[in-house]
Amino acid sequence: MTRAFFDDKNMDVRIIKIEGSVELAPLVGLADGIVDIVETGSTLKANGLEVIEWVTDISARLIANTASLKLRKKEIEALQKKLEAVTQ
Numbered sequence: 442m443t444r445a446f447f448d449d450k451n452m453d454v455r456i457i458k459i460e461g462s463v464e465l466a467p468l469v470g471l472a473d474g475i476v477d478i479v480e481t482g483s484t485l486k487a488n489g490l491e492v493i494e495w496v497t498d499i500s501a502r503l504i505a506n507t508a509s510l511k512l513r514k515k516e517i518e519a520l521q522k523k524l525e526a527v528t529q
Contacts, residue, residue, distance in 0.1 A: 442497065443496070446476070446496050446497075457471070459471070459472070459475075463477050464477065464488045464490055465488070467490065468489070474493065479492075503521060
């Protein structure tokens with residue numbers, strides 16, 4: 442998705458996959474900028490960063506295969522309820 446975003450803008454960029462505290466990459470000179478999944482942007486602000494451009498909206502899905510849904514239905518439903526409680 443990141444590559445397509447920059448290709449659409451005809452920008453030649455080097456993309457480095459970073460996991461963990463990606464907002465630190467610009468602060469330590471590892472990157473000029475980051476493409477990050479954010480909810481509120483508060484972590485960016487706390488590190489002196491700002492959103493320059495919105496790439497896209499995202500969504501999350503809970504997926505369970507048929508066998509797991511039959512064998513672990515109560516556990517999966519409990520997880521579903523917890524996820525719904527924190528996302529509403």
